[in-house]
């Protein structure tokens with residue numbers, strides 16, 4: 307066996323969108339037209355091929371990213387489904403890492419929505435080239451040109467139209483292809499599989515000429531020859547124009563815009579052509595950066611089969627038939643079944659057992675995979691999302707992923723010993739799959755605490771625990787993940803002395819404890835000169851300090867952004883030990899936190915409410931009563947958009963409140979923004995509740 311497609315003919319791409327913009331429907335159509343899926347699974351039937359898990363189907367949102375391989379006009383497409391819900395941004399980031407390009411799907415009526423903004427910015431962060439598909443052109447109120455404007459206003463994108471819609475709402479018939487200057491019209495049969503070229507309708511000729519002009523002007527900027535020809539009145543031919551657009555996308559100079567209606571089966575095939583023509587191949591993306599496992603020096607891996615093997619695990623899933631499967635992207639080299647690998651992130655050996663290629667409705671066992679491929683490996687022992695797998699003889703660690711801190715937590719109490727065991731196994735699997743989901747044990751109560759990015763995120767985990775793993779448990783109410791810090795610099799001098807029969811314990815430490823920069827966490831430094839505290843006791847000091855970090859003095863929340871400097875101390879030849887220093891440091895640190903003006907910090911969420919004008923007053927009044935700070939208001943179409951910063955503590959159950967006073971017409975999204983000091987009256991309540 308060898309490669310079926312040259313690496314230049316690969317398109318690893320994702321579809322990103324705000325919830326409900328039509329990602330799943332568009333993906334379904336793509337799979338149908340590429341011939342791998344024989345029945346279109348409508349989302350409202352809950353049968354969409356990309357929606358794998360029951361939980362997702364019931365909720366109608368795509369939670370997990372699955373990767374599917376399809377073929378179109380000689381190109382090999384790996385479609386990586388990215389979830390749109392705000393609680394799962396981590397999944398979006400994770401898939402963005404392994405994409406070479408993306409299609410950003412907009413709802414033609416809603417345009418750029420809050421979550422579109424979020425994923426757009428994430429795509430900026432990972433330098434992902436993208437094209438835009440304005441979907442739902444058949445929907446009442448759909449407005450292609452407004453969507454294009456919103457790409458500029460909302461996300462500072464550079465939209466350039468490559469198509470224009472013909473008709474809209476019920477009369478949406480097809481598109482004008484501005485590259486070929488042809489109309490493309492769909493026949494209403496075979497689910498839109500048939501379509502044909504026509505001349506551009508006379509009433510749209512001027513508009514088409516105007517937008518063609520804009521497209522050509524933007525494109526010729528990318529090439530001196532094309533520009534000078536253009537200035538002399540010679541337009542680029544079709545092939546040249548396509549090349550220039552491709553260059554613009556890959557260099558992230560502008561974002562070509564396409565349109566259609568996935569649901570009404572129009573526009574998807576030209577979108578696939580655009581994916582092939584304009585999105586980058588792995589070669590266009592170049593080498594991936596990494597760190598040499600042995601020398602820790604920077605290195606890279608070129609997208610080539612002849613380079614040493616490097617593979618990134620980006621998604622772990624439990625599959626009912628195969629067990630745990632790990633979705634991986636091969637960046638360089640050749641991967642074969644039976645091969646021994648190094649998980650360089652964890653310094654653990656693995657063996658490639660089964661290797662699968664996922665198609666829309668079947669999975670194919672394969673023996674070999676090449677640079678650029680996205681495959682699923684079954685039976686790996688200990689791989690987590692973000693780990694690198696590589697050739698043990700040429701080990702490399704590819705870029706590490708960063709994950710935000712969870713802001714919400716719930717306690718879970720298994721009902722029986724058997725449930726306790728099932729819970730343990732299930733939690734370790736869930737945590738491996740999703741690094742934004744954490745598990746810890748409460749110091750005092752001994753309860754198991756689940757931590758996540760939002761209410762829905764944890765809801766879904768609990769659902770999986772109960773249904774997939776059959777864990778019977780009591781679940782506590784969701785709680786805010788508070789933190790503690792200090793506001794003042796203090797000095798403490800503490801001596802631990804104990805005489806018990808024979809040898810005693812003696813240790814003295816003197817610390818300066820002060821606020822650290824926000825977000826910098828905890829820092830410890832020893833400024834001891836001379837031998838006031840011998841080196842061998844420093845680890846004891848550190849251990850003592852760290853033992854306090856998980857359990858602050860106000861209400862037992864984690865302590866953050868504190869800096870401790872050891873400036874002096876004393877020891878005793880016989881009675882001192884690391885343990886004595888640990889005890890002294892622990893007590894000293896607690897004393898310093900008490901004296902340092904301790905405060906509680908709470909997560910503040912960025913909230914955006916979209917509401918019909920009639921309810922704007924109630925929305926604002928309600929947000930104010932939730933300690934919200936209104937940041938601004940503006941109009942989107944005929945709806946009012948209210949932006950606010952609101953403490954997470956006051957956002958529980960907001961979805962129901964909003965729904966009831968707006969008759970279900972207002973919607974909202976929120977995401978974590980920053981931690982902020984809790985006002986003192988509220989802090990007292992929190993302390994009373996937790997302390």
Ligand SMILES: Nc1nc2c(ncn2[C@@H]2O[C@H](COP(=O)(O)OP(=O)(O)OP(=O)(O)O)[C@@H](O)[C@H]2O)c(=O)[nH]1
Nearest residue numbers: 325326327328329330331367368390442567568569
């Ligand atoms: N009118 C119209 N409705 C569409 C179109 N595309 C999708 N829809 C509908 O919009 C709803 C959401 O579509 P999905 O494909 O599930 O959207 P999604 O972006 O995958 O949603 P999540 O997976 O929940 O993020 C469904 O009811 C679709 O039938 C379209 O082109 N026109």
